[in-house]
Amino acid sequence: MLRHCTELYRSTQPCLPLPEGTLAQVVAQVVTPQGPGAARGSALLCPGASRPCLPPRLVQRAGPTLNGTDGLRALHLNVSRDLAHDLLFSFSPDQGPMTISSVEEGTAGKIRLPREIFQSLSSQAARVVVTVLDIQQLGMFKEDNQVGQVLDDTVVGIVVEDMDISGLQDPVRLTFAHRQLLRNVTPLCVFWDPNQGQAGGWNTTGCVTVPGDKQTDCSCNHLTFFTLLLNPALNRFTAQTVVAVASTSCGVAVAFSIFTIAFYIFLRCNYQQFRSEESLRTNLGLHMNLVSSLLLLNLAFLLNSGVSSRALPGLCSALGGLTHYCLLCCFTWTALEGCHLYLLFVKVLGTYIHHYLAKLCLVGWGFPALVVAVAGAIGSYGAYNIWTMDHQTVVHLCWINSKHVLVHYITICGYFGLVFLFNTVIFGVVAWKNCHLWSTGMVQGHCKAWRVALAVVGLFCLLGVTWALTFLSYGSSSVLMLYLSAILNSLQGLFIFIWLVVLYYPKMEETTSSLSHITKNDRTMAVSQG
Structure with missing residues (x-):
């Protein structure tokens, strides 16, 4: 001492x-x-x-x-x-x-x-x-x-x-x-x-x-x-590799997002139950809005990375605002997925909400537009460069400029932090309720383990858990987290496509996943209790 x-x-x-x-x-x-x-x-x-x-x-x-x-x-x-x-x-x-x-x-x-x-x-x-x-x-x-x-x-x-x-x-x-x-x-x-x-x-x-x-x-x-x-900053090789991986993954994500939307249209056109059953139409409609936001985000990133180096200041500001808007839409729709999951598994809806999906769309697409309008009014968007250790520009994007870094921290880090915290709690509550129903025998039948695992992975994608990897890209594990974040975030469209095809394609009498079966069971219990 x-x-x-x-x-x-x-x-x-x-x-x-x-x-x-x-x-x-x-x-x-x-x-x-x-x-x-x-x-x-x-x-x-x-x-x-x-x-x-x-x-x-x-x-x-x-x-x-x-x-x-x-x-x-x-x-x-x-x-x-x-x-x-x-x-x-x-x-x-x-x-x-x-x-x-x-x-x-x-x-x-x-x-x-x-x-x-x-x-x-x-x-x-x-x-x-x-x-x-x-x-x-x-x-x-x-x-x-x-x-x-x-x-x-x-x-x-x-x-x-x-x-x-x-x-x-x-x-x-x-x-x-x-x-x-x-x-x-x-x-x-x-x-x-x-x-x-x-x-x-x-x-x-x-x-x-x-x-x-x-x-x-x-x-x-x-x-x-x-x-x-x-x-x-990253060394040149690592930075270029991360950018190449992200760009390739975005291209794959765009393709599978389009496949997912096409699959949704196929189900609506060829199977009566997907047109008549309200719960299926709402669930799939909500998922399609999330997939659409991911599609727009990946397209905006590819457009941004390809055009930003030659864009005029006005066009660069517009591209930055568009990319920011698409990212906020993704965060908002993941939050709405969590809210919908809460209503289905915890609240157990017993009343019909008039224009439920339309109201979700108003929030999912309207709230980010309001945030971007305010940020654009104060001049938050412009050129954003990422440099390597040898003083070379490895990435040139149109994004939130360095003079308005608080906009980034509040609307990106802060907003997603709240969404992630909320969805993590919801996921824990749903998992506990699921286990409770199976242990008490309220859910009959047998569900294969791989389908349960796939349902969990799908929920992780729907609730935006992969975005949390970005917060871990600091310290000795930063390079690994950057690779994982670039790959998993841009491949959300692929994950959701596989999840929907396996769980919703009506090949057998079991028309939906075990999760929807639990939802129906919950609703039956709510009606009987009423």
């Missing part, structure tokens, strides 16, 4: 490397003076009382800036809960944190602490510790199999003593200043999570990254130790 370092303020000898672990306690020990000078860093105490007095000023330095320890610089402040403005700091790798009155231009990084933190204090004042650490000298924050590089080996820690600050409505904002980043790196705002892996690691939960030419802005809803991680 830090007991190896005595007289921190007077010593010029470097400390031993700080241990990993409870980092807030380590920082608290570093910034709290020991020995005769302890009063300099102590809270202001009222005579005869144990609680801090309200400092004469709303923000008062509780001790000198700590620069005596190699690799660590800290600022310790007492802050009143009556503070009426945000707290501003500047920092750089060569100088410790300093309070500033305004966000001044310059090469130093900036920190903005929202006053929301202090207005909820139970006491009159709180101690704030802002630290700037050189992790190369201190030997801290070492992540196993780390891919990215920490900007300038600098980590910024922000701690309010004796308080766990999280879930902020007004986030803490950090600006990391840097030179023009190379084309082969992508900045990412991260914080140190001691529960990540076995020895801790970098996490992005609650943080939003807004990259710029000479600075990157980070907005996080909690206080901890932050840094800017520079992730390398």
Whole structure:
């Protein structure tokens, strides 16, 4: 521990490397003076009382800036809960944190602490510790199999003593200043999570990254130790291979999406039950809308990748909006598949919903159009390039431009995250209900294991589980996840085609899958209970 370092303020000898672990306690020990000078860093105490007095000023330095320890610089402040403005700091790798009155231009990084933190204090004042650490000298924050590089080996820690600050409505904002980043790196705002892996690691939960030419802005809803991680781009061979695999898979997906729609038309035209039975028409109609959205998405991607490099700015914006719209339609229809599954297996519909499929179409095709219209109105679409490590453009697309990266995080990452969470819960509930019905003997007959397995795979495709692989394309497994994501997402049309042909083609008296049989059984139970 830090007991190896005595007289921190007077010593010029470097400390031993700080241990990993409870980092807030380590920082608290570093910034709290020991020995005769302890009063300099102590809270202001009222005579005869144990609680801090309200400092004469709303923000008062509780001790000198700590620069005596190699690799660590800290600022310790007492802050009143009556503070009426945000707290501003500047920092750089060569100088410790300093309070500033305004966000001044310059090469130093900036920190903005929202006053929301202090207005909820139970006491009159709180101690704030802002630290700037050189992790190369201190030997801290070492992540196993780390891919990215920490900007300038600098980590910024922000701690309010004796308080766990999280879930902020007004986030803490950090600006990391840097030179023009190379084309082969992508900045990412991260914080140190001691529960990540076995020895801790970098996490992005609650943080939003807004990259710029000479600075990157980070907005996080909690206080901890932050840094800017520079992730390398793919090498040229891997990038070209992923693009080739994705393009080929998209071509296959387009073909099988067309086959699926043709198969649906064949069933409607040749089998009376698919025209007369309401549940079959609704189920197949819902699946066809999802397949249609996948078809449009794959066509938009192929068109985008083939035309974008030669497209004029106006056409590029239109292509970006079209691709964004098709992707949002896919997400929305997977969510509607989950809602429909919930109504069939959990809610058990006992009443007829007038124009049910038409209402689903209004949401499935209309909501994404509204989102894209708003994003287009603020100029979110334009050229988007993916670079390799040798500074070559491997992919040129028309997509959401880098100036509106928040649109990407909100409408893509955030929206799909909610859809995926909802559909995962629905899948778990349906699986439990299915097992319960079979175990209690409410479902008669025997269903082959391969048909059950195929039904599960089909549900995974319908509920969009393969899209979740994209969220795993980070760290040491990023290349593998990119390959799997490119293949499985673009082949959803093939999976759904096989699923529908095997489960819906009426070769035997069993006209539908075991899932539809359970649906009928549920409806019979609901009627008998009514």
